[in-house]
Amino acid sequence: MPSSTLTVTDNRTDRTYTFPIEDGTVRAMDFRRIKTSDDDFGLMLHDPAFMNTASCRSDITFIDGDRGILEYRGYPIEQLAEQCTFLEVAYLILFGDLPNARELDHWVYEITHHTMLHETAKKFMEGFRYDAHPMPMLVSSVAALASVYPEADNVHDATNRLLQIKRLIAKMPSIAAMSYRHSLGFPYVYPDNDLSYTENFMNMLWRMVEPKYAANPVLARALEVLFILHADHEQNCSTSTMRVVGSALTSPYLCVASAASALAGPLHGGANEEVIRMLDEIDSIADIPAYIQNVKEGRGRLMGFGHRVYKNFDPRAKLIKKIAQDVFGVTGHNPKLEIALELERIALRDDYFTSRKLYPNVDFYSGLIYQAIGFKPEMFTVLFAIPRTVGWLAQWQEMLDDEEQKIARPRQIYTGPRSRRVVPMAERELAAAAR
Ligand SMILES: CC(C)(COP(=O)(O)OP(=O)(O)OC[C@H]1O[C@@H](n2cnc3c(N)ncnc32)[C@H](O)[C@@H]1OP(=O)(O)O)[C@@H](O)C(=O)NCCC(=O)NCCS
Numbered sequence: 151m152p153s154s155t156l157t158v159t160d161n162r163t164d165r166t167y168t169f170p171i172e173d174g175t176v177r178a179m180d181f182r183r184i185k186t187s188d189d190d191f192g193l194m195l196h197d198p199a200f201m202n203t204a205s206c207r208s209d210i211t212f213i214d215g216d217r218g219i220l221e222y223r224g225y226p227i228e229q230l231a232e233q234c235t236f237l238e239v240a241y242l243i244l245f246g247d248l249p250n251a252r253e254l255d256h257w258v259y260e261i262t263h264h265t266m267l268h269e270t271a272k273k274f275m276e277g278f279r280y281d282a283h284p285m286p287m288l289v290s291s292v293a294a295l296a297s298v299y300p301e302a303d304n305v306h307d308a309t310n311r312l313l314q315i316k317r318l319i320a321k322m323p324s325i326a327a328m329s330y331r332h333s334l335g336f337p338y339v340y341p342d343n344d345l346s347y348t349e350n351f352m353n354m355l356w357r358m359v360e361p362k363y364a365a366n367p368v369l370a371r372a373l374e375v376l377f378i379l380h381a382d383h384e385q386n387c388s389t390s391t392m393r394v395v396g397s398a399l400t401s402p403y404l405c406v407a408s409a410a411s412a413l414a415g416p417l418h419g420g421a422n423e424e425v426i427r428m429l430d431e432i433d434s435i436a437d438i439p440a441y442i443q444n445v446k447e448g449r450g451r452l453m454g455f456g457h458r459v460y461k462n463f464d465p466r467a468k469l470i471k472k473i474a475q476d477v478f479g480v481t482g483h484n485p486k487l488e489i490a491l492e493l494e495r496i497a498l499r500d501d502y503f504t505s506r507k508l509y510p511n512v513d514f515y516s517g518l519i520y521q522a523i524g525f526k527p528e529m530f531t532v533l534f535a536i537p538r539t540v541g542w543l544a545q546w547q548e549m550l551d552d553e554e555q556k557i558a559r560p561r562q563i564y565t566g567p568r569s570r571r572v573v574p575m576a577e578r579e580l581a582a583a584a585r
Contacts, residue, residue, distance in 0.1 A: 382541025454514030
C-alpha cells in the first residue's frame with residue numbers, strides 16, 4: 151500500500167525526513183525541520199513569482215488549466231454565463247450557493263440601495279486633472295472611501311463586513327462611471343434604482359438629457375456576461391494582493407484599492423487595452439504574417455495570448471467570442487474583428503504558439519466588445535475591476551475566516567553585503583575622487 155508521504159534525505163547530514171502529502175502538497179514549514187545543526191535556521195523553499203506555491207485552501211473557484219475548465223463554487227462557467235445574472239453569480243461566489251427567488255430579491259434590493267456615493271466622493275473626483283486615466287481615479291477613490299467608512303476597520307465583525315461588501319459591490323460602478331464622466335467634463339449621473347446592475351452602470355455612464363435611460367438589452371446582457379466571466383479567477387496577482395493586504399487586517403476599501411492597483415498592470419488586467427493597441431498597429435490582414443514573425447523572433451508578445459494557468463483554450467475566451475457576434479449584430483461591423491479572427495487562426499496553426507500552449511485568453515476579444523459597446527480603451531481595466539471586486543471580497547472573507555492564515559510574510563534569500571562600516575562623508579568624498 152503506497153503511503154501518502156514524502157521521504158527526503160539531506161546529503162549534508164545523511165539524515166532522512168518523512169513528511170505527509172495532503173491534497174498533492176507538502177507543507178513548506180515541514181522543511182524547516184531539515185537542519186545541519188541546532189542553530190541552523192532550517193531549509194526554506196525558493197519560489198519566485200509563486201510558481202509552485204499553494205498559499206491557501208479555497209472553496210471558491212476551481213480551474214483546470216490543462217483541460218480549460220473554470221467553475222465557481224462547482225458550477226461550470228458556461229452554465230452560469232448562460233443562465234444567471236451577475237448579481238446572482240456574485241451571491242454564489244460570496245455565500246457558496248445560488249440564491250432562491252426571495253434571497254435574490256433581497257440581495258438585489260440591498261446592492262441597489264447602496265449604489266449612491268457619499269457627496270465627498272465628488273470632491274475627490276474633482277481633484278483629478280481632466281485627462282487623468284480612469285484606473286488611478288478608481289483606485290484612489292475606492293481608497294478614499296476608507297475615510298468615509300472608518301467602521302469598516304472592524305474586519306472581525308461579520309455583520310459589519312457584510313455591509314462593507316455590499317457597499318463596495320454597489321459603489322464600484324458608480325465610481326467607475328464618475329471617473330469616465332469626469333474625463334469628458336460631463337456632469338455626474340446619479341444611480342437609477344429601477345434598473346439592473348449593468349443597465350444602471352450604463353445609465354450612469356451615458357445618460358444625457360433624457361429623463362430615463364433605456365439600455366440596449368443585447369449590450370446590457372453582453373456586459374452582464376462579461377462581468378460574470380471576470381468575477382473571480384482564484385489566486386491571481388490582484389487576488390493574492392487582496393489576501394496579502396487583508397491579512398494585515400486593513401480596511402476592505404484599502405484592500406480593494408491595492409488589488410485594483412495590481413490589476414492595472416499590462417500583464418494582468420491591462421492586457422485587453424494592449425490587444426486593441428496591437429490590432430491598431432497591425433492595421434490590415436496583410437500585415438499579420440510579418441507581425442507574427444516579429445513576435446516569434448522575440449520582438450514583443452501576441453497580446454491576449456498565453457496564460458500562466460491555462461495551457462489550453464481559456465473557457466472564458468470561447469464564451470466571449472460568442473458574445474462578440476451578438477454585440478457586433480447591434481453595433482455593426484468592426485474591421486478589427488477580422489484582424490483578430492485571422493490572427494487567432496494563423497497563430498493556432500503555428501508551431502511556435504501550439505508547442506508553447508499559447509491560446510487566446512479572456513482579453514483577446516473582450517477589448518473589441520468593450521470598444522463596440524462604446525468604451526475607450528482606458529476604461530477596459532476599470533470594467534474588469536468592477537466584477538472582480540466580488541471575487542476579491544469573497545477571497546478576503548475566506549482568508550479572514552481561515553484559522554490557518556496569519557499576516558502574509560514571505561522569506562528571502564539575502565544576497566547583499568554584510569557588516570559594513572559607515573565611513574565619514576569626507577572619507578567617502580576622497581574615495582569617490584580616487585575612482
Ligand atoms: C500571460 C503571461 C504573462 C503568462 O506568462 P508565463 O506563464 O510567465 O509564461 P512565460 O512568459 O514563461 O512564457 C512561456 C513561453 O511562451 C512565450 N510566450 C508567452 N506568452 C506569449 C505571447 N503572448 N506571445 C508570444 N510568446 C509568448 C514566452 O516567450 C516563452 O517562450 P520561451 O519558452 O521560448 O522563452 C504571458 O503569456 C503573456 O505575457 N501574455 C500576453 C499578455 C496577456 O495577454 N496577459 C493577459 C493574461 S489573462
